[in-house]
Structure formats: structure tokens, C-alpha cells
Amino acid sequence: MQDDPNPFALVTLAHLQTRATNKDPQARFEAKWKLVQLLYRRGWDRQRITDLFFVIDWMMHLPDFLSQQLWQNVETIEQEQKMAYVSSVERIGIEKGVKLGEARGEARGVVKGESNLLLRLLTRRFGAVPEWVSARLNQANTDLLETWGDRVLDAQSLEEVFGETRH
Numbered sequence: 001m002q003d004d005p006n007p008f009a010l011v012t013l014a015h016l017q018t019r020a021t022n023k024d025p026q027a028r029f030e031a032k033w034k035l036v037q038l039l040y041r042r043g044w045d046r047q048r049i050t051d052l053f054f055v056i057d058w059m060m061h062l063p064d065f066l067s068q069q070l071w072q073n074v075e076t077i078e079q080e081q082k083m084a085y086v087s088s089v090e091r092i093g094i095e096k097g098v099k100l101g102e103a104r105g106e107a108r109g110v111v112k113g114e115s116n117l118l119l120r121l122l123t124r125r126f127g128a129v130p131e132w133v134s135a136r137l138n139q140a141n142t143d144l145l146e147t148w149g150d151r152v153l154d155a156q157s158l159e160e161v162f163g164e165t166r167h
Contacts, residue, residue, distance in 0.1 A: 005042065007044075007048065007052055010035065010038060010052060010056075011052070011055055011056070011059075014032075014035055014055070014056045014059050014060060015059060017031040017032070017035065018059045018060050021060075025062060025066055026066070028062060028066075029062055029066040029069065031060070032056065032070060033070060033073060035056050035060075036053065036056065036070070036073070036074060036077070037077070039052055039056075040077050107142075111141065111142055111145065114142060114145040115137045115140065115145055117149075118137060118145055118148055118149050118152070119133075119134065119137055121149070122152060122161065125152060125155075126157070126158055129158065130158075133158060133162070136162060148161050
């Protein structure tokens with residue numbers, strides 16, 4: 001019956017396993033887990049797997065702790081299934097995308113850190129800064145932040161720090 005491709009054979013098997021494991025939660029868990037694995041091995045579409053899983057889940061009730069274990073096992077199968085459909089070219093693309101995202105995040109972190117440091121220096125040197133200063137700092141790139149940082153030490157005003165030309 002396990003090898004029968006008919007979905008009703010699987011439901012029948014679930015019924016028989018439910019009766020056979022009536023007083024043994026661990027045995028029921030193991031039987032249910034084998035049935036779930038069969039669902040995924042059959043190569044059925046996602047909707048059929050989901051529909052049959054709900055039937056099996058309803059028939060073969062488990063205590064909470066075993067039910068949680070089953071869900072963890074199902075999540076593992078789901079992850080393996082997703083990766084099985086990803087080609088090697090797509091996998092390389094995904095890895096490159098992750099690395100690019102990390103590099104961009106790191107660059108944004110550097111800019112944010114420099115912006116925060118410059119804001120602290122400006123506040124210490126000139127007192128509370130107006131909103132336009134914060135806005136310029138938030139929009140600046142690393143090169144501009146470094147230029148302004150160099151000017152902080154010698155400038156006599158905020159305008160001199162942010163001015164395009166120095167006097």
C-alpha cells in the first residue's frame with residue numbers, strides 16, 4: 001500500500017496506522033512521519049501534498065511536543081525541496097546577491113558611523129546643530145563626510161564646514 005500511487009491508498013494507510021498506534025504516541029509520531037515523507041517522495045504538486053497532509057494530521061493527532069517535532073521535520077523537508085529546484089547557476093546568483101547585500105550593508109554602516117561621529121564633533125564644537133546640518137549629514141557619502149570632518153577642526157562656523165569653498 002505504501003508504493004501505491006493512489007492518494008486514497010495513503011489515506012487508508014494513515015487510517016490503519018492511526019488504529020495501530022492508538023495508545024502509543026511515539027509509535028504514532030514515527031508512523032505519521034513516515035507517511036509525511038511518503039507524501040513528499042511521490043512528486044505530487046504542493047496543493048495535493050497540503051490537502052493530504054491535513055487529512056493525515058487530522059486523523060493522527062499527536063501530543064504537542066511530538067507535533068512540534070513533526071513540524072520541525074516538515075520544515076527541513078520543505079527547505080530541501082526548495083533547494084532541489086534551484087539550479088547551480090541560480091545558487092551562484094543567490095550567493096553573489098547575499099555577498100553584495102552584505103557589502104552594501106557594511107558600506108551603509110560605515111557611512112552611518114562617520115555621520116554620527118561628525119555630528120558629535122559638530123555639536124561639541126558649535127553647540128546644538130540646526131536641522132539642515134542633520135539632513136546634509138544623512139544624505140552624504142563617505143568622501144563628503146571625510147571632507148567635512150577635515151574642516152571641523154579649523155572652521156569658525158557650520159557654514160564654513162559645509163561650504164563649497166574655504167576662505
